Amino acid sequence: MSDLSVYVHIPFCARKCRYCGFYSVPPDAELLPSFLKAVSAELALYPFKPPVETLYIGGGSPSLIAADLLIPFLRQLIRQIGRVNEWTVEINPAQADPAMLAQFKELGVSRLSIGAQSFNQDDLAFLGRLHCVNDICRSVVLARDAGFDNIGLDLIYAIPGSALKTWKQTLQQAVDLGAEHLSVYSLTFEKNTPLWRDLQSGKVAPVDEDADRAMYDAAADLLTAAGFDQYEISNFARPGFQCRHNLRYWDNRPWIGLGPSAASWFSGRRTANLANLKKYIAAIEKKAFAFEQIQTPSPLQIACETAVLNLRKTAGINRQTFREQTGFDPFELFAQPIEQYTALGLLAADSVSIRLTCQALPIADSILCDFAEI
Ligand code: SF4
Secondary structure, three states: OOOOEEEEEEOEOOOOOOOOOOOOEOOOOOOHHHHHHHHHHHHHHOOOOOOOOEEEEEEOOHHHOOHHHHHHHHHHHHHHHOOOOEEEEEEOHHHOOHHHHHHHHHHOOOEEEEEEEOOOHHHHHHHOOOOOHHHHHHHHHHHHHOOOOOEEEEEEEOOOOOOHHHHHHHHHHHHHOOOOEEEEEEOOOOOOOHHHHHHHOOOOOOOOHHHHHHHHHHHHHHHHHOOOEEEEOOEEEOOOOOOHHHHHHHOOOOEEEEOOOOEEEEOOEEEEEOOOHHHHHHHHHOOOOOEEEEEOOOHHHHHHHHHHHHHHEOOOEEHHHHHHHHOOOHHHHOHHHHHHHHHOOOEEEOOOEEEEOOOOHHHHHHHHHHHHOO
């Protein structure tokens, strides 16, 4: 099995959510078949040995594509990459369809990631989501009926107008629905989104730092008490249900990203595809990569990137694995920040690993920047 993962960015959304900075366009019936062909052709451009470890179909909204196009496309993809250890598909709660879910299961999809975001109708309206709370519950029930035993829900907190009480209700409903995995992210104001423009014009104000922190702490407390393991700053899983695909990102292992705007980390290069559907298809049809950016990080840069990514996990940096992967000893390379943050009780280090302490997790970004450049 190759030390590799594959991510596919399906760049179509029925309507743009107000906070979303990902590249997506309205569904385009004319371009859709050529896009799906281009993804298979792009994968064929990469020299790798199948099978690979994990496959993730995200976007955008993969569940927006009609089954008669999506299923043959996925079948072709699996022919190219072989059977994987974990195969996730993202589902928009407004688009859960029993027949499609049954076909996913039959194909070998092992995990569903459902973009729930909130169990509060006002929050969903504020975010500009297409679905309602009932759609989330319905999509989980349909997924269970189709035989899925590994379901993740994405949730967003610190939504302007929301309160700690409603956020706790959202967390509780996610737990009560029986999800195996929960990702909880603070709302960010991505540049050039409608929400960002509202922020600039003073129409909305972000939730203040203390309230944001209280919501993060509430998630950690409530989910831990409910039996979830916090294995990354923003990710919680029931034992045995960590997302292997995302763990590979935090382990800084290689992946191929397919589709417009998708990033890759392959053969020592970080690349990003053109964030333009037509230009992406045109490039691939000429049997060329559709890169917009190419970077070849130095060994030292790779070591720093690996440290920053590893520290996002509660398991932190494993000294031996880090040495083998980067050629550097993390205790020597990061001696200064390790000493500084250990003294403050924000890092814990022993002969095996270096990891953020519980107090450090909510303020991780301010610590990680000291590992990003040495
Ligand atoms: S459905 Fe997801 S990808 Fe599409 S606009 Fe909304 S947040 Fe962005």
